[in-house]
Structures are given as structure tokens and as C-alpha cells.
Amino acid sequence: MLLKIENLGMIDRANIEVNGITIIAGDNNTGKSTIGKALFAIFNALCNSEEKIKDLRGQELNENIQHICMDYFDKEEYINIGLSLGMQLSNQIMYNKNVNIEDEIKSIINHYQVEISEESLSDLQIKIKNSVDKIMNVSETDLQKEFLQRYFLEVFNEQINSLFNVNSTMDIVLTIKNRDIKIKFCNDRCIELEVPYKILHEAFYIDDPFIIDSLNINSLSMPFYIGKNISVGQEHLINSIKKYKYNRLKNKNIFASLFADKSLEEIFAILNDLVDGKILFQDNNISLQSKKFNKPININNLSTGLKAFVILKILLERNILKEKDVLILDEPEIHLHPKWQMQYAQIIVLLQKFFDLSIIVTTHSADFLAAIEYYAKKHKNIDKCKFYLAKNEDNFNTFVDVTKVTEEIYKQMFIPKFHLDELNYELEENEDE
Known part of the structure; x- marks a missing residue:
């Protein structure tokens, strides 16, 4: 799958290959998250569009x-x-x-x-x-364009076209199996859409573990997200879990769940080691039942890092995340201890390997990046990894493929450390004087 973007928000151009795990690193405000949002919007706006x-x-x-x-x-x-x-x-x-x-x-x-x-x-x-x-008599194409346009406007807060070149046209081409989905926007309006095949898979966007607190809206302690605006990606994640929470059919997806259990035994072993216990859906609340506690603990009371793993566990145990879906992880390491960053990195690699997911990861962590590289090599999945460095030049963001020279990413990540070493050296010299 190849995603080509021109003049989207702060992005000048991007050619991003997504055929496994795609890691995007770079400074803040270089458009890293925009790549994942674009893919999220395309898949979820066009997924099962006929229905x-x-x-x-x-x-x-x-x-x-x-x-x-x-x-x-x-x-x-x-x-x-x-x-x-x-x-x-x-x-x-x-x-x-x-x-x-x-x-x-x-x-x-x-x-x-x-x-x-x-x-x-x-x-x-x-x-x-x-x-x-x-x-x-309204054509399906016109309805599809309108639906896509509204979805993009929500995802990008009504700022789709280039923020620098007002008269430019935003172009996206998503190539899957040698067929192109073509999207054009002008003045934040969809002026062209070609969809030569059906999109059957969803995209899931995870950027904040706290979002899971909003599922327990009837708890006595007011959830973190009540009264706050949530993104389209967060709303989609919540609704996907709620579908299971409030519409649990005992015999639904039995075969899919069995196949998932057998394929993901290694992943569940890691998750069960971290999230020790059973996730319960009852009394309009989600809780964790564990031998460590005398009674089930409300998910709102779990540590932020643990919530990140609980989200993955729910998506897998409930068969919400399915084979060949798209998973977008925006800086997932933020709330994780370095030890847990390694565990999360391993889960990402195994998810891709066993579920054939298309995964986009943005990160600022050299340790997390190194862990993904290590586990991809260990599990013989490194050929399914692509690495990109986001750069800002003259207010335009571009993306450089550094898959064969990942040291370019590490070099950029270590610049602040080198600068800090210089400052410490200067401080020591001044103290000696």
C-alpha cells in the first residue's frame, strides 16, 4: 500500500509505503500525525461505503x-x-x-x-x-464524495488544504494492489473522488490511553473526558468498544475469536503478564478483575501505562481489531516506562506478523524505535518495516525514506542530548573558574 500526499495541511508532499510497520520520526510540528490521520480518514470514510x-x-x-x-x-x-x-x-x-x-x-x-x-x-x-x-436520483459517487468530505473536515478540523499555498489543490493517491484511490480537495471541498474497489477494513487510531476512561460514564468519579472535545479517531475507538459492550452476542464471531486466540498466544502471554486478570464488562462499567485486588478495579483507577495495554487487550479479546485492519499509533511510548516500551514494541511486531496489519507508528523515542527494530529482526519481520524521517524546510513538511539508513533518525534524536552534554560541560567549566 502506497500513500501519496500533496498539499495537505502543513505537508508539502509525502510518499509513504505502508505494507507492514511504518515508523515515522522527526521533530514536533513536522506533520507526522497528519499521515496517520489521512489514512484513518480514507479507510473509515470509505469502508463498506455501499452499506x-x-x-x-x-x-x-x-x-x-x-x-x-x-x-x-x-x-x-x-x-x-x-x-x-x-x-x-x-x-x-x-x-x-x-x-x-x-x-x-x-x-x-x-x-x-x-x-x-x-x-x-x-x-x-x-x-x-x-x-x-x-x-x-442522487448518485452514489456524489454521496460518497459528500461523506468523505465531511469525514475529512471532522478529522482535520476543517483545515484540509495547504496552510501555506491557499490556491493549491490537495491530492491524495492511495494505491492498493496496483489500483488507485484518488482524492482531490480544493478550498476544503472534495472536487474529485475515484474509488475503483471496495474497502472492507477499518482503521483504528490510538493516541491517548486516557480515552478509555470515557467508557465508564456512570462511575461516581467523573471520567477525565466528560465535557471535553474528543477527536474523530478517539470517538471511533470508543464506539467500536461500545458496540461490544452493549451488544454482546454470545455466539458472534466464535470462529474468528478461536482463530485469533490460536494465532495470538504469544501476544496474549505478554499482555496477560502486564494486565494480570480478566477485563469485565458489567453494570455499565469496565473493570479489571485480578488476584492482586480484593474486588474488580475500575479501569479509571489503573495507571496510564496500564491503560495503553488494556486498550490493546480489549481490541484483541473482543475481536474488534481484525486481520488486515489498519492500526495507527500516535506516539504510544509517551506514558510508558522504558521497560514497558520494549513490551509494547514487541506486541506491535507480533500483531503485524500474525494479523497482517498495516501499522503506522509515530515516535520521539530512540529506545522505542530501537526496540521495534530489535523485535522485528528477532521475529524475522524486519523486511515488513519502513522508516521515515519527517523534516521541515521553509515551513513545508516532507518525508524521507531512511529504511536503509535508520541512523539518520537516531542522529536527529540524539542532537538534544549532545546539546545538553555541551551545556553541562560549559556549566562545569564555569563552576571551576
């Missing part, structure tokens, strides 16, 4: 038909007829293209034995039919 568009049409049909009915029936009649017409007609139109709209309207009105004049009935039928035709 999403079908749901959108059905929802729009239902709401429009109900709104039209409000002008023809009183409150009591509307509750029966308006709601029934909206729901039944929208479902029938979406699943039966040969439905006779006029006959269905008559049938429902007769069923509820509501009187309506011939003139009003004819007028109602015409208005509903015109509304249906208008909605159904």
Missing part, C-alpha cells in the same frame, strides 16, 4: 416522508400514519425497487382507517413520490 450510503438514503427517505405527512394529519393520526409510512416506505424502497408508492400510501391509510380527501391524498402521493425520486 453506509444505503443507510443514509433510507434515513433520509424516512425523515422526509414523515415531514411531508405532518402537513396532512393531526398529531394522533401522524403518530400512526406518518411514522408508519416513513418506516415502511423507506424500507420497501431500499429493498424492493418495484414498490408502488401510491398503493402503499393508500394501504397504510386504510389500515388505520383515517379519512382523507381525494385531493389531499393525491397531493400527498405526489409530494412523497417527488421526494423519493429526488433522494434516489
